Amino acid sequence: TSTGSAQGRKDFANKTTDFAVSDIGYLGRDTLTGDADVPCTNPNDIPPNGSSCRQYAYLPIVAGGTSFPYQIKVAGKKVRNLRLSGQTLAKIFTNQITNWNDAAITADNNGRKLPNIPIIPVVHSEGSGSTAQFTRYLNKMYPNIWQPFFGQSGSTEYFPRKGSAIAQNGSDGVINFLTSSAANGAIGYDEYSYALAKNYPVVKLQNAAGYFALPTQYNVAVALTQAKINMDKTSPDYLLQNLDGVYTYNDKRTYPLSSYSYMIIPTSSGDSRMTTGKRQTLADYLYYSICQGQAEMGPIGYSPLPINLVQASFDQTAKLKVADPNVDLTKRNVTTCNNPTFVP
Numbered sequence: 104t105s106t107g108s109a110q111g112r113k114d115f116a117n118k119t120t121d122f123a124v125s126d127i128g129y130l131g132r133d134t135l136t137g138d139a140d141v142p143c144t145n146p147n148d149i150p151p152n153g154s155s156c157r158q159y160a161y162l163p164i165v166a167g168g169t170s171f172p173y174q175i176k177v178a179g180k181k182v183r184n185l186r187l188s189g190q191t192l193a194k195i196f197t198n199q200i201t202n203w204n205d206a207a208i209t210a211d212n213n214g215r216k217l218p219n220i221p222i223i224p225v226v227h228s229e230g231s232g233s234t235a236q237f238t239r240y241l242n243k244m245y246p247n248i249w250q251p252f253f254g255q256s257g258s259t260e261y262f263p264r265k266g267s268a269i270a271q272n273g274s275d276g277v278i279n280f281l282t283s284s285a286a287n288g289a290i291g292y293d294e295y296s297y298a299l300a301k302n303y304p305v306v307k308l309q310n311a312a313g314y315f316a317l318p319t320q321y322n323v324a325v326a327l328t329q330a331k332i333n334m335d336k337t338s339p340d341y342l343l344q345n346l347d348g349v350y351t352y353n354d355k356r357t358y359p360l361s362s363y364s365y366m367i368i369p370t371s372s373g374d375s376r377m378t379t380g381k382r383q384t385l386a387d388y389l390y391y392s393i394c395q396g397q398a399e400m401g402p403i404g405y406s407p408l409p410i411n412l413v414q415a416s417f418d419q420t421a422k423l424k425v426a427d428p429n430v431d432l433t434k435r436n437v438t439t440c441n442n443p444t445f446v447p
Contacts, residue, residue: 105273109133109140109230109260115367116142116157118376122385123367126232127260128161128343135230135261142367151339158371161342162419164392166327166406168318169236169360171306172281172298173290175203177218183304186211186315189359192308193245195290196224196237197252198266203288211309225277225291226262228270235260236346236362237292244350278303296404312355319358320401324409324444326357332412342415363412366392370422382423382430389420394440410445413437 104110108125115123129150130140139146145155171192175182187195191207194200200207203217227234239258241249250256253263264270269289271277278297281289290306295318298305307315316322329348333340342365350359368385369377393416397407408416414437424430437445 105275107227107229107260107273108232108235112140112142112367115159115369117144118157121376121381122369124164124364125367126362126364127235128340128365133230134257134259157369157374159367160370160419160422161340162366162368162389162416163342163363163408163412164366164389164416165364165397165400166323166361166408167364167404168295168323168358168406169233169240169292169362170295170298170318170404171290171292171308172278172301172303173306174281174286174288174303175217175220176287181304182217184307185304186307186309188309189240189244190248192306193241193248195222196226196241196262196268196292197248198224198268199248201267211315220288221267223286223289224266224268225280225286225289226264226268226270227274227277227292228264228272230260231262231274232260232364233274233292233294234262236360238262239346240350240360243347294404299404308359310353310355310357310359311351312353312357314355316356316358318361318404320404320406322356322358323361323406325354326352326359326361327363327406327409328352329357330361330363332415334415336418342412342419361406363408368419368423370426372426374426377426379427379429382427386420386423386430386432386435389416390435390440393417394442398441398443407442407444410437410442413440413442413445 111123111125114120133140141150143153143156148156150156203220209216242258271280274293274297277291277293281291326349329352331345333343393413400407
């Protein structure tokens with residue numbers, strides 16, 4: 104389901120799904136509702152050992168860029184080469200820049216002035232991983248713009264809808280509005296794959312080196328060489344990412360808003376939803392996903408995992424066999440892995 108990362112984590116906690124996918128890990132508390140955001144049906148339990156807490160592991164499955172698709176028509180033709188700095192983008196989504204003929208946008212585009220068209224910011228209405236990634240970037244790089252608008256410091260999965268902004272549910276909802284006939288002047292944010300599938304332009308975002316880059320698989324891969332991965336295997340946040348260095352990396356090939364997405368898998372031998380058959384199917388699917396399946400990622404707007412995270416994902420998959428010795432992981436390792444980023 105495309106109901107967003109927040110709902111995905113909640114469904115896993117409530118044991119309505121066998122596994123989940125999320126752009127970020129459990130936060131402890133939902134920033135909008137105040138509800139517990141932990142893998143427990145009883146919010147008073149302390150994970151991972153509370154009586155209602157579901158034991159789990161994070162497992163990187165893909166990299167990608169948070170992109171900014173837009174629709175600007177001039178004389179009936181779509182603009183397809185829009186360039187924006189991070190600061191200009193921050194001001195657009197905090198309602199400080201409201202028209203496409205603004206001087207800051209003109210400056211970003213080598214003096215080429217766009218027509219007098221009101222800007223329509225399009226945000227996610229649900230708890231979205233894309234929102235979390237975008238607002239983390241805004242909070243880190245442009246706190247003086249973001250924090251007065253948000254009313255506090257920090258990131259959020261729920262973008263504040265203010266002014267002329269329009270909220271749409273899910274990535275499909277955002278891209279469907281942006282590509283509609285009524286959306287001239289609109290700009291939103293989504294995973295790059297959604298714009299690519301619709302053949303819609305996305306913003307070339309300025310990086311720390313001063314270059315304007317697209318969220319291609321290569322620019323994302325270069326950027327994420329600077330991601331700091333939690334490698335403490337005793338930590339509940341093992342393998343989660345810190346992207347501060349990604350935002351500021353001064354290689355001209357980087358796309359600053361690059362990140363990883365995670366599968367959340369159940370690791371307890373007593374998990375009431377899981378059987379040997381389910382664990383085996385999940386292990387087989389993960390093997391395909393992090394190996395030969397990664398070759399499919401680039402053409403649809405994502406970026407393959409590097410070998411260090413593939414190895415870490417294998418280590419996490421092994422927890423399915425720890426939970427159930429009948430799970431067969433024979434020949435499921437990096438030596439048999441046809442991931443395009445490395446030679447087995």
